[in-house]
Amino acid sequence: MTTPIPLDDEAIRLLRDSAAAIAPPGGDFRRIRALRYHLPGIDPAVWRQIGELGWLGLRVAEAAGGAGLGVQALCALARELGAGLVPEPILAAAVIAPLLPPATLAAVLDGTRIILPAWQERANSLDAASASVLHDGRLSAHKVFVPMAACAHGFLVSTRDGLALLAADAEGVSLTTEPTQDGGHFGTLRATKALSTPVAGALGPALEEATLATAAYLLGVMDRVFALTLDYLRTREQFGRKIGSFQALQHRAADLHLQIELTRASIDAAAATLDAGASATVAACAVSRAKARAAEAALLVTRQAIQLHGGIAYTDEYDAGLFLRKAMVLANLHGSAALHRARYARLAPPEDADDD
């Protein structure tokens, strides 16, 4: 394995600048609103642009045609996407790209083919272990909660016999969707003896990265909705004063700021841990810590954003609600706070080990 390129300020700035093309920093959500509650829920032209920006190969080694960047870069990108509420499943596609066979990879990297992971078989689970079967090049599988599945041309499917690459239009494949609060959807994927290609490798590390990237996306959600809220506190007047001058609201804002910074520190630490090549257990603990924090903080910050705005935030026209809905969808995706705390408790070394 090649060591990822360390992420310096310059690399982060470049990522941020390129993200501005997809997620305007000023927060223009017309594109996001127009895509809501329709299938496939993404814009294919934007997906090709995403390919050109090199994001889909962010985790793919340079020798294989990618950017060779690390998890810290992935999280920096995720934060930008979250701040822009970008609906395209870039992160899910990017974390599995390094696993794809060369023949498939080229079309994935340039944005002509969208391949998404399909791993989950039960609700509320982090477990990639699978009852799906790959036998003689035929896949039988039942996968649930595949975000934005309707836009995928194919899926990288976990089975008890290893990974399998499945075309969405292969015979024996069916996909149903359920709309989600943010305007996207979850797919339920069923394959019955569908023609499929075995793929070497394991999904575990990619799922850890996807979990951490989800936390980083939530951090972006928090950053942007908090900025929107601070603006409102600075401009809205009641009782002849800016409402941001009321101490009760100042204290609330200070508490939210604290939670956002705890989340940022937790994510940065976890990303550095993963980039340093930590053991699976150490990596899992760091990721669980970050996701538990991000899930809880994102719901807190988005709820309070509504409260601090008053009536206007209870309208669909006002953007604050878009962030609340996104947090509702992502808080439990790749594991709820409770699920991650439970995993942490199971895997972490005993507390007195911290004392040395």
Place this chain on the structure above:
Amino acid sequence: MTDPHAALDQLDDAGFRALVRGWLRANYPPELRNPPHRLHLAAARPWYDRLAAQGWLAPGWPREHGGMGLSAARQMIMIEEFERHGCARLPDHGIVMVGPLLIQHGSEAQRARFLPKILSGDHIWCQGYSEPNAGSDLASLRTEAVLEGAHWVVNGQKTWTTLATDANWIFLLARTDKTARKQDGISFLLVPMDSPGISVRPIVNLELQDEFCEVFFDNVRVPRENLVGAVNRGWSMAKALLGFERIFLGSPRQSAYALARLRRLAEHVGVAEEAGFIERHTRLRLDLADHQALYEVFAARLRRGEVLGAEVSMLKLHQSELFQRITEAMLEIAGEAAGLLEPMAGNRDLHPSGLFIQARPTSIYGGSNEIQRNILARDVLRLPG
């Protein structure tokens, strides 16, 4: 005149409860049980009409005005049974606010004109208080009414007006004296929604329903006799009604409804027996039990005929936040379903994300929770301002 409700007085509380429960089973439209959203008038009409025909629309109004004249305790029993049965909330501003207002402050002519129409369901009311720049600071409202001969001429804008598209009447706070202290220049007007110059724009809310609206007034002429009480005395009447609304919003019903759903959701997702869930659920359950006890303290004061003071803010504050905490617990245990737009597949009755969103504005409307805390600190605890 015979008293249609006299028979109720013969029953003890248990008998009264059984009567209400039996009547609901026989008469409540089954398709309207536990609606996922607040119903528009057209959908709620059969239920409104059935209650009207039974004479049960206004449990709290005195009997001489067509109400049931029930004690607060009996009203609670009705509320509990309606909740247990999953009855939809009606467009009830006429019953809950305009009726009590007119009974207390209206003229004989206004009572005779409006109360029967509320009871028959001919008049559906909406509440025109808030404006874009007058929310928490309601007294700064700017919609104005100027007397021109026999009419008040109204200009301005109201907003967040719940179910304004369903209503044919609006009760309005309008400025009638711009020179006085802001609380002393406000009057209470009753305005037909079909008056020339009124326009309504529905606003899609976070539940993606068009439940509340903006209402615009452009030289709307309102007959002089539609002013309630004395000119420039609207503020104190409105405040009294807000107190009334706060008891109503402090009723444990939303939390009780949500807690039952939390339990069912836990069973559905298989965490009901986990220690972490039991601890969290029990905490919420005890919060609800204690809330009910506190609510009963206030209800008992009402029964004794006492006027409730600023402390009633506690009820609304605790109820709304308890309701919200319950729905937050639902979201956390729901797993991925926390993000679903529709009720959970296989169990239409379970819609954690929907209930979570519905719980959000309870700490905003009826006086935001920040304002309730200010009231408690200032008017009850007498802390320095």
